[in-house]
Amino acid sequence: MKQETRKDEIINTAAKLFKEKGYSAVTMRDLATAMGIKAASLYNHINSKQDILKAIIISIAEEFTNGMETIIQSQDSSISKLKSVVTLHVNITANNTNGMASLNNDWMHLEDQLNYYLQLRNDYEANFLNIIKEGVSSLEIKDSNPEIIMFSMLTTLRSLYLWIPKKEDLKSNDLADNLSEVLIEGINK
Amino acid sequence: MKQETRKDEIINTAAKLFKEKGYSAVTMRDLATAMGIKAASLYNHINSKQDILKAIIISIAEEFTNGMETIIQSQDSSISKLKSVVTLHVNITANNTNGMASLNNDWMHLEDQLNYYLQLRNDYEANFLNIIKEGVSSLEIKDSNPEIIMFSMLTTLRSLYLWIPKKEDLKSNDLADNLSEVLIEGINK
DNA sequence: AAACGAAACTAACAATTGTTAGTTTGTTGT
DNA sequence: ACAACAAACTAACAATTGTTAGTTTCGTTT
Numbered sequence: 172m173k174q175e176t177r178k179d180e181i182i183n184t185a186a187k188l189f190k191e192k193g194y195s196a197v198t199m200r201d202l203a204t205a206m207g208i209k210a211a212s213l214y215n216h217i218n219s220k221q222d223i224l225k226a227i228i229i230s231i232a233e234e235f236t237n238g239m240e241t242i243i244q245s246q247d248s249s250i251s252k253l254k255s256v257v258t259l260h261v262n263i264t265a266n267n268t269n270g271m272a273s274l275n276n277d278w279m280h281l282e283d284q285l286n287y288y289l290q291l292r293n294d295y296e297a298n299f300l301n302i303i304k305e306g307v308s309s310l311e312i313k314d315s316n317p318e319i320i321m322f323s324m325l326t327t328l329r330s331l332y333l334w335i336p337k338k339e340d341l342k343s344n345d346l347a348d349n350l351s352e353v354l355i356e357g358i359n360k
Numbered sequence: 361m362k363q364e365t366r367k368d369e370i371i372n373t374a375a376k377l378f379k380e381k382g383y384s385a386v387t388m389r390d391l392a393t394a395m396g397i398k399a400a401s402l403y404n405h406i407n408s409k410q411d412i413l414k415a416i417i418i419s420i421a422e423e424f425t426n427g428m429e430t431i432i433q434s435q436d437s438s439i440s441k442l443k444s445v446v447t448l449h450v451n452i453t454a455n456n457t458n459g460m461a462s463l464n465n466d467w468m469h470l471e472d473q474l475n476y477y478l479q480l481r482n483d484y485e486a487n488f489l490n491i492i493k494e495g496v497s498s499l500e501i502k503d504s505n506p507e508i509i510m511f512s513m514l515t516t517l518r519s520l521y522l523w524i525p526k527k528e529d530l531k532s533n534d535l536a537d538n539l540s541e542v543l544i545e546g547i548n549k
Numbered sequence: 550a551a552a553c554g555a556a557a558c559t560a561a562c563a564a565t566t567g568t569t570a571g572t573t574t575g576t577t578g579t
Numbered sequence: 580a581c582a583a584c585a586a587a588c589t590a591a592c593a594a595t596t597g598t599t600a601g602t603t604t605c606g607t608t609t
Contacts, residue, residue: 177586192468195384199567211568212587220567250548276465279381303547313549319538320547322523323516330515338507349508357546358492358501358509359439366556388597400598401557409597 178216181206183269185223190272190332194224194280225284227273232291234263239298249306253324254351256299260328261347264335271332299325324354367405370395372458374412379461379521383413383469414473416462421480423452428487438495442513443540445488449517450536453524460521488514513543 175183184205188197199220203210217223238259242252264271281288300321306312312320327350338346364372373394377386388409392399406412427448431441453460470477489510495501501509516539527535 193382193384193465195382196469198565200565208586209588211570211589214568215586276382280385311549312547313545315542315547316538318527319535319542322519323539323542326519326522327512327515330511330519333515334511346508349505350512353504353508353512353546355546355548356502357542357544357548358495358504359544359546360500360502387595389595397556398558400559400600403598404556 181213181216182223182226186227186267186269186273189224189227189277190269194273194277221282224273224277224280227270228278228281228288229284231263231267231270231274232288235259235295236291238263239295243298243302249302249309249311250355252302253306253355254347256302256324257328257351257354258347260331261335261343261350264331265343268332268336271329275329275332296321296325327354370402370405371412371415375416375456375458375462378413378416378466379458383462383466410471413462413466413469416459417467417470417477418473420452420456420459420463421477424448424484425480427452428484432487432491438491438498438500439544441491442495442544443536445491445513446517446540446543447536449520450524450532450539453520454532457521457525460518464518464521485510485514516543 181202185197185202188201188205191197199210199213203213206213239256242255242259245252245255247255278288278292279285300317303312303317303320307314307317335346341349370391374386374391377390377394388399388402392402395402428445431444431448434441434444436444467477467481468474489506492501492506492509496503496506524535530538
C-alpha cells in the first residue's frame with residue numbers, strides 16, 4: 172500500500188460525495204466542508220473540479236481495460252472467461268465502490284477525456300460481446316440474442332457498487348461465485 | 361390518448377435533457393432553449409424546476425406500484441409472476457424511456473417527495489423479493505441467495521431505459537420474452 | 550369592437566458557482 | 580535561529596443559477 176497523499180484524500184472524499192448526489196450537485200464548498208477546510212484550500216492540491224472527476228473515472232476505466240485484456244488472451248473456455256469477467260467486476264468494485272458510482276453516473280461530465288473514456292468503454296463491450304459469441308459458436312452458450320445476454324450481465328455488474336456496501340459480510344469470492352451461478356445457470360430449477 | 365398540453369411538452373423535454381446530463385446539470389435556460397422560448401416563460405406553465413422532477417418521477421413510481429399490486433394478487437406460479445414483472449418493466453420503460461432515466465438517476469434530488477418515493481421503492485422491492493422467496497419454497501426456483509437473484513434481475517430491468525432506444529426494431533413482446541428467457545433459464549447450455 | 554386568456558417577452562434580483570491572488574501558519578531539516 | 584515548504588487561510592471576482600415582476604402579443608369569445 173502506497174501511503175495516501177492529501178490529494179488522494181480529496182479525491183476519495185469527492186468520490187463519496189459524487190456517489191451520493193452526482194458530480195454536478197456537489198460544490199467545491201461541499202467538498203471542502205467534508206474535508207474540514209475551506210474551498211480555496213483545495214486548490215493547493217488539485218487543479219480543478221474537472222480534474223478530480225478525471226482522476227476518479229479514468230483510472231478505473233483503465234483497470235477494466237487491462238483486466239479484459241488478460242482475460243481474452245487466456246485459453247480458457249467461454250464460460251470460464253465470463254466467470255473471470257464477473258470476478259473482475261466484483262474485485263474492482265469492492266476496491267473502489269465510490270469511484271464506480273462516478274464511472275457509471277457521471278462519465279458524461281468528463282470534458283477533455285470524454286472521447287478517450289468512450290473509446291475504452293466501446294472496446295470493452297466489444298470484447299465482452301465477442302466472448303459470448305464465441306461461446307455460442309462453440310455450443311457452450313445457448314443460442315439466445317448475444318446482445319441481450321451481454322446487456323443483462325453487464326448492467327448487473329455495473330450496479331454492483333450499489334449492492335456491495337450493503338453486503339459487507341459476504342466475501343468477494345462468495346459474491347462472485349453466487350453471481351456467476353445466477354447469471355450463467357439461471358434461476359429455474 | 362389525451363392531447364398533450366404545453367406543460368406536458370415541457371415535462372417531456374425536461375425528461376429528455378435530464379436523461380442526457382442529469383437533473384442538476386440541466387438549467388432552466390437549457391430547458392427553455394430546447395423549447396424555443398425564454399426561461400421566464402416556462403413559469404407560465406410550471407411552478408419550479410423541482411416540480412418538473414416530481415411530475416416525472418412520482419407518476420412512474422406509482423405505475424410500478426400499481427402493476428406490482430396486480431401481479432402479487434394473481435394466482436400465477438412464481439416463475440409466471442416473475443415473467444409478469446419483466447413485462448411490466450419492459451412496457452413502462454418503452455412508454456417513457458426518458459422518464460425512467462430520471463427515476464433511476466435523479467430520485468435523490470427529490471425534495472418534499474423523497475420519503476414518499478423511497479417508501480414506494482422499498483415496498484416494491486419487498487414484494488419482488490417475496491415472489492422469489494415463495495418460488496424457492498415451492499421448489500420452482502433454485503435455492504440460490506434470493507437477494508442476489510433479485511438484485512440481478514432488478515438492475516437489469518432498471519437499465520432497460522438505456523437499451524430499448526437502441527433496439528427499436530425489437531418488439532416489446534419479443535424483448536420481454538428474450539429477457540425472461542435469459543434471466544430465468546440462464547445462458548449455460 | 551371590446552374583453553379575455555394563454556403564452557410569450559424584457560429586465561432584474563439575490564444566491565451560489567468555480568476559481569484566483571495574496572497571505573498566514575506550522576512543521577521540518579539545517 | 581533560520582530557511583523552506585506544505586497546507587491552510589481571507590477576500591474577492593465574474594459567471595451562472597432559479598425565480599419574480601411587470602409587460603406585450605395575438606388568437607378566440609362575447
